[in-house]
Amino acid sequence: MSSPELKKNRPSLSLRIPQPKSRPGDTPDFSNLIIPDAGAAPRPDIAAHPREMMNLAWSLIRVLDSKGRAVGPWDPRLNPETLRRALNHMLLVRAFDDRMYRAQRQGKTSFYMKCTGEEAIAVAQAYALDRNDMCFPSYRQQGLLIARGYPLVDMMNQIYSNAQDPVKGRQLPIMYSTKEYGFFSISGNLGTQFPQAVGWAMASAYKGDDRIAAGWIGDGTTAEGDFHYACNFASVYRAPVILNVVNNQWAISSFQGIAGGEESTFAARGIGYGLPSLRVDGNDFLAVYAATAWAAERARANLGATLIELYSYRAEGHSTSDDPARYRPADEPRCWPLGDPIERMKQHLMALGEWDEARHEAAQKEAVEQVRAANAEATANGTLGEGKIPSVKTMFEDVYKDVPWHLRRQRQQMGV
Amino acid sequence: MATMTMIQALNSALDVMLARDENVLTFGEDAGYFGGVFRVTDGLQKKYGPTRCFDSPISEGGIMATAVGMGAYGLRPVVEIQFADYIYPGYDQIVSEAAKIRYRSAGEFTAPITVRTPYGGGIFGGQTHSQSPESLFTHIAGLKTVIPSTPYDAKGLLISAIEDDDPVIFFEPKRIYNGPFSGHHDQPVQPWSKFAEADVPEGHYTVPLGKAAIAREGNDVTVLAYGTMVHVSKAAAEESGIDAEVIDLRTLVPLDIETIVASVEKTGRCVIVHEAPRTSGFGAELAALVQEHCFFHLEAPIGRVTGWDTPYPHAFEWHYFPGPARVIEGLRKAMER
Ligand SMILES: Cc1ncc(C[n+]2csc(CCOP(=O)(O)OP(=O)(O)O)c2C)c(N)n1
Ligand SMILES: [Mg+2]
Numbered sequence: 001m002s003s004p005e006l007k008k009n010r011p012s013l014s015l016r017i018p019q020p021k022s023r024p025g026d027t028p029d030f031s032n033l034i035i036p037d038a039g040a041a042p043r044p045d046i047a048a049h050p051r052e053m054m055n056l057a058w059s060l061i062r063v064l065d066s067k068g069r070a071v072g073p074w075d076p077r078l079n080p081e082t083l084r085r086a087l088n089h090m091l092l093v094r095a096f097d098d099r100m101y102r103a104q105r106q107g108k109t110s111f112y113m114k115c116t117g118e119e120a121i122a123v124a125q126a127y128a129l130d131r132n133d134m135c136f137p138s139y140r141q142q143g144l145l146i147a148r149g150y151p152l153v154d155m156m157n158q159i160y161s162n163a164q165d166p167v168k169g170r171q172l173p174i175m176y177s178t179k180e181y182g183f184f185s186i187s188g189n190l191g192t193q194f195p196q197a198v199g200w201a202m203a204s205a206y207k208g209d210d211r212i213a214a215g216w217i218g219d220g221t222t223a224e225g226d227f228h229y230a231c232n233f234a235s236v237y238r239a240p241v242i243l244n245v246v247n248n249q250w251a252i253s254s255f256q257g258i259a260g261g262e263e264s265t266f267a268a269r270g271i272g273y274g275l276p277s278l279r280v281d282g283n284d285f286l287a288v289y290a291a292t293a294w295a296a297e298r299a300r301a302n303l304g305a306t307l308i309e310l311y312s313y314r315a316e317g318h319s320t321s322d323d324p325a326r327y328r329p330a331d332e333p334r335c336w337p338l339g340d341p342i343e344r345m346k347q348h349l350m351a352l353g354e355w356d357e358a359r360h361e362a363a364q365k366e367a368v369e370q371v372r373a374a375n376a377e378a379t380a381n382g383t384l385g386e387g388k389i390p391s392v393k394t395m396f397e398d399v400y401k402d403v404p405w406h407l408r409r410q411r412q413q414m415g416v
Numbered sequence: 417m418a419t420m421t422m423i424q425a426l427n428s429a430l431d432v433m434l435a436r437d438e439n440v441l442t443f444g445e446d447a448g449y450f451g452g453v454f455r456v457t458d459g460l461q462k463k464y465g466p467t468r469c470f471d472s473p474i475s476e477g478g479i480m481a482t483a484v485g486m487g488a489y490g491l492r493p494v495v496e497i498q499f500a501d502y503i504y505p506g507y508d509q510i511v512s513e514a515a516k517i518r519y520r521s522a523g524e525f526t527a528p529i530t531v532r533t534p535y536g537g538g539i540f541g542g543q544t545h546s547q548s549p550e551s552l553f554t555h556i557a558g559l560k561t562v563i564p565s566t567p568y569d570a571k572g573l574l575i576s577a578i579e580d581d582d583p584v585i586f587f588e589p590k591r592i593y594n595g596p597f598s599g600h601h602d603q604p605v606q607p608w609s610k611f612a613e614a615d616v617p618e619g620h621y622t623v624p625l626g627k628a629a630i631a632r633e634g635n636d637v638t639v640l641a642y643g644t645m646v647h648v649s650k651a652a653a654e655e656s657g658i659d660a661e662v663i664d665l666r667t668l669v670p671l672d673i674e675t676i677v678a679s680v681e682k683t684g685r686c687v688i689v690h691e692a693p694r695t696s697g698f699g700a701e702l703a704a705l706v707q708e709h710c711f712f713h714l715e716a717p718i719g720r721v722t723g724w725d726t727p728y729p730h731a732f733e734w735h736y737f738p739g740p741a742r743v744i745e746g747l748r749k750a751m752e753r
Binding site for chain 1 (some may be wrong): 436445446448449450453466467470471472473474475476477478501502504505540541542543544545694695724725726727730731732736737
């Protein structure tokens with residue numbers, strides 16, 4: 001025990017509250033970002049011990065350089081045909097988001113969330129996974145569905161809560177669910193899916209299956225206990241799962257420092273659990289693809305889970321209920337140093353001589369047209385705005401497998 | 417006196433308490449710089465500095481646990497859970513810790529915490545922005561549960577909650593943040609500024625915990641309601657011509673049993689109205705209490721008008737929500753005998 005005299009000389013403590021570098025009215029400031037060169041990060045063998053690759057949790061795996069060339073050991077060497085298909089899928093995601101955002105503004109539905117600036121993540125990961133691998137997404141991975149070929153019109157039916165809505169009007173728009181496409185029912189309660197992905201993977205291992213699972217969580221949501229449950233169980237049971245943290249810098253109005261991203265990286269969280277932990281340029285399609293393919297190969301070889309931080313930027317509002325100009329500089333998205341994933345892919349294909357402005361414009365038009373056609377079909381099925389919703393009777397179904405007496409009574413009381 | 421919405425009244429309560437007591441501080445997801453997704457903490461960080469009003473990580477368990485620790489030190493934290501639907505990761509800290517610390521330490525440690533959280537439906541929020549989980553808290557010994565229905569009460573009750581030495585769960589019916597709601601969703605929203613309950617003193621005052629209010633006097637039947645359903649019940653009384661006495665419970669635990677008993681003894685009939693699902697809802701507790709206290713005064717079975725026993729379904733907002741038609745039906749039934 002120290003004496004009271006000694007105590008007197010101690011400085012008083014103070015409470016630290018993290019602050020972002022810039023707020024509305026300030027010049028966007030990304031000077032603290034350390035962006036290693038493309039091609040600089042080493043690519044370890046999939047069987048390497050996590051201890052041997054700890055640096056990758058603080059580095060940034062990048063393949064596309066500033067001129068759009070693919071460089072370094074992580075270059076997945078995809079053929080031009082695949083690259084073009086991927087670009088088309090990213091364009092389709094963006095066109096879809098734009099159309100659905102407008103639909104919400106027009107009163108056709110209650111809510112929408114875009115993934116603008118993050119298209120490369122879900123699309124590249126869908127490409128790197130097998131079609132039968134199971135996804136436990138958050139609400140910003142619509143690209144998984146689109147890249148897997150889930151019908152746009154079914155996504156829209158869900159968004160419009162109409163009679164064809166696959167989840168029967170029960171869920172907020174964008175809370176998709178489709179077992180057939182390996183896409184787990186999205187929860188509004190943040191983070192819950194992350195350890196569920198681990199459980200699915202444990203089940204797959206238990207059954208001697210060859211399918212793996214992948215989960216997604218936002219930077220902000222890593223603060224939930226679920227994130228730690230996932231890392232812990234994944235490590236302990238060496239579950240065949242890929243745990244993805246999408247660090248888009250913001251969680252509604254809170255910058256990633258509020259989730260603890262300033263003192264360390266989100267990828268580095270995995271190290272304490274003994275998980276291989278990769279930090280990846282999330283706006284670089286090739287880097288995302290390569291890192292995911294590496295983790296998938298590792299999981300399939302029974303070597304267990306990988307934590308991947310996908311470093312990106314949420315270029316638009318959190319949702320249709322949000323106005324980011326209230327908490328960050330209006331031009332911050334434009335200043336994001338890792339650019340736009342679609343532009344970078346376009347630049348890459350052009351550098352390869354496999355693309356040009358005219359083709360790009362035509363592809364953009366084609367994406368918009370595809371979305372327009374799907375939207376015409378979906379709106380013909382009805383929209384929430386018009387009150388064209390599924391049969392009210394269905395509201396009492398699926399609470400339980402069989403409808404118990406008290407719910408039957410309540411349904412009768414409602415007169416349906 | 418000023419005219420305030422419920423949001424402004426709650427903001428004013430926090431403002432008053434931050435100014436009066438440096439042991440009061442407030443935090444929650446997006447509650448700092450941005451001022452909360454419903455703007456209840458708007459301007460407070462600017463006025464009192466970032467250590468008095470700040471953003472928390474997205475961790476309801478962490479929010480509740482650190483509030484308990486702060487309370488153990490002697491602070492009076494007021495925490496915001498962004499939606500009541502997201503309180504569950506913090507439930508263990510509320511139920512096993514905050515609620516029980518006084519008892520298990522024989523009064524040595526306490527948890528003078530206020531948990532503010534927007535609650536209830538009527539905004540097309542789907543199943544995770546619409547829930548009314550009050551009975552999960554009224555069931556827990558050691559917790560107080562408060563639900564205001566007007567700007568005036570919201571401010572006075574929030575100040576009482578913050579000054580209270582026990583943990584208080586403070587549910588804010590988000591549908592009536594900006595104006596009362598009759599349940600007629602097809603009619604334009606009336607702003608609070610048109611109503612006398614929006615006249616709110618700018619300074620310190622309290623509305624005591626544990627005291628109900630008579631929201632509408634009447635002689636035919638007693639309606640027990642709280643939050644948004646107070647307004648729906650009042651509208652139902654007017655529209656049905658049934659002279660209902662609407663009691664706004666304001667605090668569920670501790671409950672103002674005297675006011676309830678006096679009214680039911682006068683009317684001889686009782687209908688309980690809440691948005692929350694029926695089974696094991698707070699209405700079940702109320703029905704049991706009324707039966708125990710007023711059995712010989714009752715002319716008819718006690719009625720319940722509630723949400724259904726399903727998750728809150730997005731598209732069926734107005735089928736789920738117990739609007740005026742269902743409340744009127746409940747009143748009629750109570751008047752049949
Ligand atoms: C348990 C829980 N707490 C709070 C919320 C409210 N909420 C919805 S999204 C969000 C921000 C999430 O940010 P992040 O994890 O970074 O994902 P992003 O939106 O950036 O993709 C919050 C706080 C919620 N849905 N669930
Ligand atoms: Mg985020």
